[in-house]
Amino acid sequence: MSIELRNRLFEQLDQLVLIDPHTHINALDPSSHTLADILGYHYYTELSHSAGMPKEQIEEEGISEKEKVGRLIENFGPITNTIQYSWFIEMAQRLLDFDGDSVDASNWEALYDSAAEKMAADDWTETVFQKSGLEAVFLTNDFDDPLEDFDTSKYIPCLRTDDLVFHLTNPRTAVRLQEATDVNVTNVTSAREAIRKLFDHFTSKGAKACAISLPPTFAPVQVSDARAETALSNVLSKGTDADEADQRAVSNFIFWTLAENCRAYHLPFDLMIGVNRKVFPAGVFQGQDLYDSRVSLIQYKDLFNAFPDVTFPVSVLASVTNQELVSYSWIFPNVVANGHWWYSNTPTFIQHDCAARLEAVPRTKQIGYYSDMYKMEFALPKFAMYKRILAKVLAENFVIDRKWTEEAAVQLGTELLRGNVETIFHVGK
Amino acid sequence: MSIELRNRLFEQLDQLVLIDPHTHINALDPSSHTLADILGYHYYTELSHSAGMPKEQIEEEGISEKEKVGRLIENFGPITNTIQYSWFIEMAQRLLDFDGDSVDASNWEALYDSAAEKMAADDWTETVFQKSGLEAVFLTNDFDDPLEDFDTSKYIPCLRTDDLVFHLTNPRTAVRLQEATDVNVTNVTSAREAIRKLFDHFTSKGAKACAISLPPTFAPVQVSDARAETALSNVLSKGTDADEADQRAVSNFIFWTLAENCRAYHLPFDLMIGVNRKVFPAGVFQGQDLYDSRVSLIQYKDLFNAFPDVTFPVSVLASVTNQELVSYSWIFPNVVANGHWWYSNTPTFIQHDCAARLEAVPRTKQIGYYSDMYKMEFALPKFAMYKRILAKVLAENFVIDRKWTEEAAVQLGTELLRGNVETIFHVGK
Amino acid sequence: MSIELRNRLFEQLDQLVLIDPHTHINALDPSSHTLADILGYHYYTELSHSAGMPKEQIEEEGISEKEKVGRLIENFGPITNTIQYSWFIEMAQRLLDFDGDSVDASNWEALYDSAAEKMAADDWTETVFQKSGLEAVFLTNDFDDPLEDFDTSKYIPCLRTDDLVFHLTNPRTAVRLQEATDVNVTNVTSAREAIRKLFDHFTSKGAKACAISLPPTFAPVQVSDARAETALSNVLSKGTDADEADQRAVSNFIFWTLAENCRAYHLPFDLMIGVNRKVFPAGVFQGQDLYDSRVSLIQYKDLFNAFPDVTFPVSVLASVTNQELVSYSWIFPNVVANGHWWYSNTPTFIQHDCAARLEAVPRTKQIGYYSDMYKMEFALPKFAMYKRILAKVLAENFVIDRKWTEEAAVQLGTELLRGNVETIFHVGK
Incomplete structure (x- = not known):
């Protein structure tokens, strides 16, 4: 009974046309050759x-x-x-x-x-979009991406900010920032001006989110302008030789400034929490990162309180953090549970995490899934995996355990897959 | 097969008349208007x-x-x-x-x-008790509650001690303590005397437990009388301006004194571990607390070893701590797994946590559930949720996987729901 | 449908003849009287x-x-x-x-x-081996075990090293080490010589693994010879009165030296991570240990990077660490997920942990199970428990959810139970 039920729910969810709210697609070369x-x-x-x-x-x-x-x-x-x-x-x-x-x-x-x-077919990308049931995808754009020569309603820009927050120690970052904004960042005022210009540029090109991935040790706090001034000066002049405390103060200052701009420009700020970079330096390209699962959303308490008007779609890297994500989304109006990220993007963890969210987080505050893909061809199998698990959870925990109708279950799944992407990111309506 | 089996087990468990071992019911106004x-x-x-x-x-x-x-x-x-x-x-x-x-x-x-x-019916409260299959409920009484004008065999007093352990920095707490005990707490000796009087009062009124909720950072240790003397003096005179170390020493001294009295008065000491208060100060009433799931029962090692004669029914706020609760209950004779608390009181977490306990903690050392309710009407749906999950776990993990008879499974469920509340808290027999 | 399917898969897995890759069997008295x-x-x-x-x-x-x-x-x-x-x-x-x-x-x-x-029958041990479907078992040998008078192809030696790493503070350990190796350990050079001799001895007797259990606080790093020299001198002369920093440096030095010898002698190094010893000193024999689940494999980052040629079969004590084990085994070529240890060796945790591994760790890098037994009679029921859970996961997550054939599922289970023990430990082929 349950398997037929799951299949029926899956079939309905599989009809939906979706917007993928987080990918690494290159808008100028989206699909594979x-x-x-x-x-x-x-x-x-x-x-x-x-x-x-x-x-x-x-x-x-x-x-x-x-x-x-x-x-x-x-x-x-x-x-x-x-x-x-x-x-x-x-x-x-x-x-x-x-x-x-x-x-x-x-x-x-x-x-x-x-x-x-x-x-090699001219319409291959279009074929993939169509067969995958996709209407648009969010990108992950470097802050100095010109965002030109593509349809930003189909390839929706997203300002990725890891370099700004964590790599101003690299002189190349400041150079790229100047090239992108015509602002020579030397102090707090010019840093704010440069960041404001990035948001101007991105939102003028239809960006619908700001995003960042964060190490498990990060715990954002607001620093005073005076502290930021000193720290920024040291980081810009000494690079990675700057005191760790100064580096941290700069990260905090930039991060907080990003959140201020998210508020001013009405952009959700995607937080992807928990990754340690280059844990295995001898690994293959992009296969070197891991994590320390000892992280808590309590580290983001000040941020969530300081920016009630900014929506924070939060992804956590480890399933052991999912219950905190459920609880924080259940309490904080501005926290939203976002997808199943990377090392938690396998069926066992998705099922457990998805089930926990569905029963305790308001249905409007859950973004079911994003593919995180680099090439368009992966949306289909990744979303199919998720939709099968979602159908299973809806079948077992709602239709069977809670006696929901199938229609009501499909409606809930539809919100997770499509409706909430629209309302949270202001797209596709 | 499994669904009919679950339903049969549920029907049997649903016949039981229960004592709810933890609520926030007001005995003078127990049900809703x-x-x-x-x-x-x-x-x-x-x-x-x-x-x-x-x-x-x-x-x-x-x-x-x-x-x-x-x-x-x-x-x-x-x-x-x-x-x-x-x-x-x-x-x-x-x-x-x-x-x-x-x-x-x-x-x-x-x-x-x-x-x-x-x-509005005169017998509404009685109707709710009866329809809910409840015989009595534990209360959560402030230490200065007179415990008068109600039937303490139906509304069983429980001494809640958060204020004593964590809020002696508030001058009002000392005043309330003096009013309740006629002891002016100025030093270690008078503090001990006041607390002893509270236990006298509560046990004379039929109290069957002492209880406290604890932040994830708390790690009780015994402090010397000399250290306690200094710390208490500072905390009583300076309030929240007292050194954090002094505040911590006072918390430890009071907490340890409570445990000593639990031993002397033969009261179980309910520990509800893991809550951070006021994480979201702009939240609604009672909707401001969250947690940091990075907590370990190893923090309670000294306590569990120091008081072998005190039973500690332990609740953990996060499901990731449940395995420790299973293991500590499996090893320590005085540790008991207690219910499914707050952010872990949703079906996905209950099922996982309950299943893990059932297979590894002695059956006599598990209190299945408490409602934590503020109004009597919630016992029915909350216990029904729990009983359905318990029936599911018993059906799948015991009757199907381990070939238990249905009678044996119901017997195990009955102990969790009723029998262990009787033996652990010395009530209802 | 699913239950018959599970049973069919179980029956097939139950035909296999296995090698148990971790036990505490006494080769001179393996079964019960x-x-x-x-x-x-x-x-x-x-x-x-x-x-x-x-x-x-x-x-x-x-x-x-x-x-x-x-x-x-x-x-x-x-x-x-x-x-x-x-x-x-x-x-x-x-x-x-x-x-x-x-x-x-x-x-x-x-x-x-x-x-x-x-x-009492002469062939009782043989009967147990045969009825249990076992061909050989790994032992847990003290470093000074003579490894004599038993068949090392059936009772496979494993060098257990807790004493060396953590108990050189005990003068008896140095004495035992001298007796076992004829080396008087007084400094770094003689310590290296003694350890080399242990590996010589063990591998000459057919040892197939080195093993150690580790507290959650341990985070191995390489220490310089100069640092090790000072620390070793202090630890050997002062015992447990030595500075904690010196004790830690000695533990690190010995641990690193063991890894170097594992590399030289081509032995896998079993890491059993997370146990706190004597948490409940009043407990029964071997019933005193518990744990702090706040541990991360990030603590082993330096080790895994420094020894790419050493295979580390890793066991974790708490299920909350299992996702890290999955991820680290998925990324590091030299990390292997090993069994379900102790407090995680109960069905609920095994099922969740096993399912997570099966879908994300290369199939060649998972050792399904070991019994950890002290007497031969426990292999049968413990492996039977595991095989039932494995059959359930294969049935539900592979045959049903992913439409695998039963043959393919049994083949995967067979690798976990038998094939990988052969290839990882170089035995039984």
Whole structure:
């Protein structure tokens, strides 16, 4: 009974046309050209590396795209259990007309060739959007992105701010900031002016969010202008040799200034909390980051209180932080639970975390899912995974346990998948 | 199969007459007079506030009870998914003969009026007790509560001690203490005398527990009398201006003294571990507290070792602490797992936490549930939620997975719901 | 449908002949002689103690084995719900032909006598191996174990190193080390020499792993030889009076030296992370340890990076650390997820942790289970518990949710249970 019910709910949720509220899509080159673009995704390279494939073999320079794909697939044996592998298979089946249910040495080349042919079509990106049930995607734009030459209603800009908050120690950041804003940042006043100009630029180009990823140690506080002045001066002149306290003060000053601009420009501020960068420096590209799950949203107490008018869609990296996210979203009007991020984006954690949110966070304050993808082809299998889990939770915890009608359950799922993206980010209506 | 089995187990568990081992009931006014008493419960006001209703609208002074209820219900749309909303509906259906399955602008007024009529009956409280399958409830009494004019075998006193441990910095606390005990607390000796008198008073009135809620940073240790003397003197004279170390020493001294009296007077000491108060000061009444889930029962190691003769029913605020609670209850004879508290009192967390306890903590050392309610009407839906989950866990993890008979499963559930409350708190036999 | 499916998968997994990769078996006396050997297992004594049986009654000196068993079983009432009790019943049923489903005052004596008779058979150990589907077991050998007089291909030595890392403060440890290696450890050079000799000895006797259990505070770092020299000198001369910083430096120096030898001798280094010893000193034998779940694998970042050629099978004590274990195993090629340890070795935690690993860690990097047993009779019920849960997860999350064939699911389970033990520890092929 429950499986048929799940399937019925899934089918309904799968009809929806969605806006993906967080991706790393390059608006100027959104979809893949060969399977190398697909399998270059860090999930495949890092899992293959973890399973024993040497980094030199994965990232060898000068090899052809086809050679790279062949090497990876022929080493896929140890990772066929992973959900990431299943994303690849489902993507191949539904977007590339692949009719197998596994890839290996015997069949990858035919798939590679047929994929390359399909992807060469002029309307491939449009096909992917359409088959994936997507209408638009949010981008992750560097602060100095010109945001030109693309349709910003389909590729919605989002101001990503990690570099500003954490890498002003790098002289290149200040240079990029000056190039982007014509402001030479030397002090608190000019820093504020530069940031204001970024928000001007981004919102004029249709940006709908500001975003940042944060290490587990970060605990934002407001610093005085005097403290910020000294700290900024030291950080700009000494770079990474500046005192750690000064670096932290600058991070806090910039972060707080971003929040002030989110308030002024009416942008939600996506907080992605909990990542430690370069924990495994010998890892493959984008496969080096991990985390310390000992983090608490209490670290964001001052922020949430200081900016009641700013909406904070919060993602947490570890499932053990999900209950805090549930509770803080349940209490703070400006905190919203946002998707299932990275190391928590696998079925067991999604199911537990999604179920906990659905029963205790107002239904208007939950963004069900975002793909976090780098290439358009991943939206389909990632959203399909999520929709199956959502259908399961709605079936078991609402229709069966709480005797909801199927219609009511689908309506709730629809809000998580589509409606709340519209209302929270002011898009697509 | 499993659903019919769950239902059969639930039906059996639902026959039991229970004693609710932790509530905030006012013995002099235990049940509601209108729906405003029901919807004034912080779960509804804080969720409505979180979902966007202004605090000024929720807590406006001078509005009628009916107006308040109307405002809240007409804004219930965003919280209809929550388990708290379902408590309200089930309560209305089973206690107020409400025959809908949702409330909104179209039907709340009729419900309000019929509720007011029912609640005006002389025997309303008795009706609620009877329909809820309740025989008695534990109270949460301020230390200076006279405990008079009610039946203490039905409304069982419990000495709540947060003020003594954490708020002696407030001069009003010392005044209240003197008024309650005729002891002017000026030093260690008089503090001990005053506390002893409170235990005398409470136990003479049939108190069956001492209780306290504790912040995640608290780690009780015994302090010397000399240290306590200095600290107490400073705290009594300087209030919140006293050194933090002195405040902590006083908290430890008082807390330890409470444990000593629990030993002397044979009272279990309920520890409710993990809450940070006033994290969201702009929140509605009782909707301002949250937590930092980074807490460990290792902080209570000295206490558990020092008082082997005191039973500590322990509640944890976050589900991530539940495994420690399981393990500490499995090892320490004097630690008992107690209910599913507040932010962990939603189905997903209850199911996971309850299942983990059932398979590893001695069956005699688990108190299944308490309602934590402020008004009698909430026992029914809250216990019903718990009993359904308990029935599910017993069905799936015991009858199906471990091939227990249904009788044995019901027997285990009965101990959690009733028997252990009797043996642990020495009541109801 | 799902239950029949689970049963089918279980039946297949239950056919496998296994190697148990972590036990505390005494190779010279591997199986039990009476039920006292079985019920002396700390799980039974500590649960009985927790449930109210006085330690003096459990551990009274001079009582007969039969008396001890009688006392424990007659007090089993409060722990019949625990999974540990179910291990005992299943063991009795399947190894001792017990035909009841509970033990109490009415039937324990007959079981005791028939058990003693069966266990007295010359081939009892062999019978247990065979009925349990076991081919070999890993031991936990003290560093000064002579490793003589047993078949090291059946009882596979494992060098346990807690004493070396944490108890060089005890003069007895240095004496034992000298006796085992003929090296008088006085400084860094002789310490290295002694440890090298231990690895020589152990690997010459067929040791296949080095292992250690670690407190949650431990965060290994490399210390300079100069620092180690000073610290070692202080620790050897002052014992537990040495500065804590010196003790920590010695622990780090020895730990790092062990890892260097694991690299040189190609031994996996089992890390069992998270236990606090003697939290409850009044507890029964081996029933005194607990934990602080606030631990992170980030503490092992330097180690994992410094020894890419050493395989680290990692066990975590608390389920809240399991997601980190999943993520670190997914990223670091040299980190392997190992079994379900101690307080996480109960069905609810196993199911959640196992499911999370199966979908995100390469299938070659997961060791499904080890028994951790002290007597051979426990392998059967413990592995049976695990295999049932594994079958459930494979059935629900792979066959049903991901449409895997049953054959593919059994193949995955087989790797977790057998194949990976072979490849990771280089045994049994």
